[in-house]
Amino acid sequence: MARRKKIYEGKAKILYEGPEPGTIVQYFKDDATAFNAEKKDVIDGKGVLNNRLSEFFMTGLTQIGIPNHFIRRLNMREQLVRNCEIIPLEVIVRNYAAGSMSKRLGIAEGTQLPRPIVEYCFKDDALGDPLVTEEHIAAFGWASQQDMDDILSLALRVNDFLSGVMLAVGIRLVDFKIEIGRVFEGDYQRLVVADEISPDSCRLWDIKTGQKLDKDVFRRDLGSLTDAYSEVARRLGVLPASNVTKPTLIN
Ligand SMILES: Nc1ncnc2c1ncn2[C@@H]1O[C@H](COP(=O)(O)OP(=O)(O)OP(=O)(O)O)[C@@H](O)[C@H]1O
Numbered sequence: 001m002a003r004r005k006k007i008y009e010g011k012a013k014i015l016y017e018g019p020e021p022g023t024i025v026q027y028f029k030d031d032a033t034a035f036n037a038e039k040k041d042v043i044d045g046k047g048v049l050n051n052r053l054s055e056f057f058m059t060g061l062t063q064i065g066i067p068n069h070f071i072r073r074l075n076m077r078e079q080l081v082r083n084c085e086i087i088p089l090e091v092i093v094r095n096y097a098a099g100s101m102s103k104r105l106g107i108a109e110g111t112q113l114p115r116p117i118v119e120y121c122f123k124d125d126a127l128g129d130p131l132v133t134e135e136h137i138a139a140f141g142w143a144s145q146q147d148m149d150d151i152l153s154l155a156l157r158v159n160d161f162l163s164g165v166m167l168a169v170g171i172r173l174v175d176f177k178i179e180i181g182r183v184f185e186g187d188y189q190r191l192v193v194a195d196e197i198s199p200d201s202c203r204l205w206d207i208k209t210g211q212k213l214d215k216d217v218f219r220r221d222l223g224s225l226t227d228a229y230s231e232v233a234r235r236l237g238v239l240p241a242s243n244v245t246k247p248t249l250i251n
């Protein structure tokens with residue numbers, strides 16, 4: 001079989017050319033990075049869990065009519081997605097203060113915000129993904145006003161969906177980040193949720209104990225990242241069949 005073409009290798013995933021035009025394959029690696037890749041490690045099994053979890057969340061979005069790039073999972077570490085032109089923004093939705101927002105504004109971590117707050121960062125590792133305003137986005141032409149209206153609406157819908165799904169399994173969705181891609185259908189373009197939705201890109205706290213079940217476990221050396229992600233997967237009923245030590249086995 002001919003070797004497929006690698007398109008891009010990022011910190012957490014590798015992209016390969018897909019089998020059909022307009023598709024790509026996302027391969028989920030075990031690499032974990034934090035603080036703009038200053039901290040790095042290989043976490044056994046992380047890629048398998050994130051592949052499953054992103055599939056689970058994207059499929060849920062499809063079921064409630066929120067457009068996204070997911071087509072189908074191919075194997076333990078890979079999924080087929082629509083190839084998009086990624087808008088160079090990290091779209092962050094926050095329900096509770098944490099991380100950089102707590103630092104920036106001096107709000108204690110865990111404080112509930114008066115309403116969900118959407119922030120935009122310019123996707124540029126060399127600059128450390130700086131926070132930008134809609135003025136920057138419009139002036140530099142990263143997205144049009146129509147795009148921004150669509151992005152805001154997508155972000156808030158994803159927030160409502162994810163908050164509900166997590167609440168049902170006793171987990172608080174503190175915040176999350178998504179990326180948005182453009183897909184072209186004839187003369188039309190449409191915006192879809194792209195990249196991944198996983199504990200790498202969300203803050204998830206156990207509602208009763210406050211235990212962190214997301215990448216902060218790695219950032220802040222709070223224990224086993226695989227255990228944290230497995231716990232999220234277990235509660236959602238999404239565990240890779242290879243994980244024989246856990247009670248819920250769903251293929
Ligand atoms: N459907 C898609 N079509 C095209 N590109 C995508 C799609 N989904 C995600 N991507 C891009 O694939 C890459 C995924 O790799 P990874 O998450 O490892 O990147 P990263 O190290 O976070 O770097 P960066 O996001 O800054 O490029 C990202 O650049 C992301 O924007």
Ligand SMILES: [Mg+2]
Nearest residue numbers: 010011012195
């Ligand atoms: Mg990424």
